[in-house]
Amino acid sequence: MILYLHGFTSGPQSHKAQALAKRMQQRGRYFLCPQLPHSPDQAAWLIESLILTAREPVTLVGSSLGGYYATFFAERHGLKAVLVNPAVVAHIQLADYVGRHASLYSGEEFDFTPDHIEQLRRLEVPQLSQPGNFWVLLETGDETLDYRQAVAKYAGARQTVLAGGDHSFTRWGEYLDDIITFAAF
Numbered sequence: 001m002i003l004y005l006h007g008f009t010s011g012p013q014s015h016k017a018q019a020l021a022k023r024m025q026q027r028g029r030y031f032l033c034p035q036l037p038h039s040p041d042q043a044a045w046l047i048e049s050l051i052l053t054a055r056e057p058v059t060l061v062g063s064s065l066g067g068y069y070a071t072f073f074a075e076r077h078g079l080k081a082v083l084v085n086p087a088v089v090a091h092i093q094l095a096d097y098v099g100r101h102a103s104l105y106s107g108e109e110f111d112f113t114p115d116h117i118e119q120l121r122r123l124e125v126p127q128l129s130q131p132g133n134f135w136v137l138l139e140t141g142d143e144t145l146d147y148r149q150a151v152a153k154y155a156g157a158r159q160t161v162l163a164g165g166d167h168s169f170t171r172w173g174e175y176l177d178d179i180i181t182f183a184a185f
Contacts, residue, residue, distance in 0.1 A: 001056045002183050004033035005047065005066030007087075008094065011035050013105035016063055016084065016172050023176040030056065036066070038101075038110040040119035047073055059183035064145070064167065065090055072123045074133055082179050083136045084169050088149040091121035131156030135182055137175060139165025 002024060004017050011017075012033040024031035032050065036043040047069055051058050060081040062070030067086025074081035087093050095117055102109045128134065134157035138147040144167040151159060162171060 001030040001032065001054055001058050002180070003047070003050055003054075003058050003060050004031065005060060005062040005069045006033065006036060007064030007066050008097070009101055009104050010063070010066075011103060011105045014063075016169065019173060020061065020176055020179065023180065027180060029180060035106075036069075038112065038116070040069075040116055040123060043069060044072070044119075044123060051077055051079070061179060061183075062086060063169070065094070068120070069123065071125050071128075071134075075125050075129060078130065078133070080133045080183060081135075082182060083134060083150070083154070084172070085138055085142050085145055085147070085167055086136065086150055087145060088153045089124065091117050091124065093145060094120065128154065128157065132158075134158065135179075136160070137169060138162065139167075139169055139171070141165045142167045 004020060006014055006017060012035055017033040021031045034046060037046060051073060058079055060070035060074055060079055063084040065087050067083035068090040070081040070083055097112055098114055100109060100111055134154055136150055136154045136157055136159045138150055138161045140147050141164045165171060
């Protein structure tokens with residue numbers, strides 16, 4: 001089973017989630033991508049409950065903020081995780097985003113608060129204990145996050161660093177089958 005964790009204002013309707021869901025369906029594999037709550041504490045509760053109630057082994061795939069969440073839960077439960085242009089220190093990287101936002105796909109408006117930043121801080125993983133469980137996909141043209149922070153944070157993990165691209169990870173379609181294979185072994 002792949003549990004996909006989307007980014008900050010994203011959702012299950014994102015291109016990455018939809019493309020991976022379709023490929024998983026074609027291969028007869030179970031895929032889940034919940035709409036994560038805007039509150040990191042509530043998102044963490046949901047992710048934890050999905051992992052604990054899964055009927056088969058879980059591999060996490062997280063994009064941006066979802067990569068930050070995936071790191072925490074992969075470490076907590078000894079799971080594999082594929083991280084796509086992940087937020088490395090979300091409580092610092094998202095501090096400038098305190099304020100009112102709208103979800104990209106639902107249009108739902110929400111307030112991102114200083115308390116949310118503190119909630120993210122509590123989910124930080126200072127150092128990986130099992131870097132072999134991680135595969136990090138990065139594009140150097142990411143306009144939102146500095147890919148070099150992820151290269152340093154995930155030293156020892158499998159890393160694919162591609163020149164160019166952007167925060168959306170433009171070569172996503174090229175890696176779907178490899179992600180599913182990584183999840184299976």
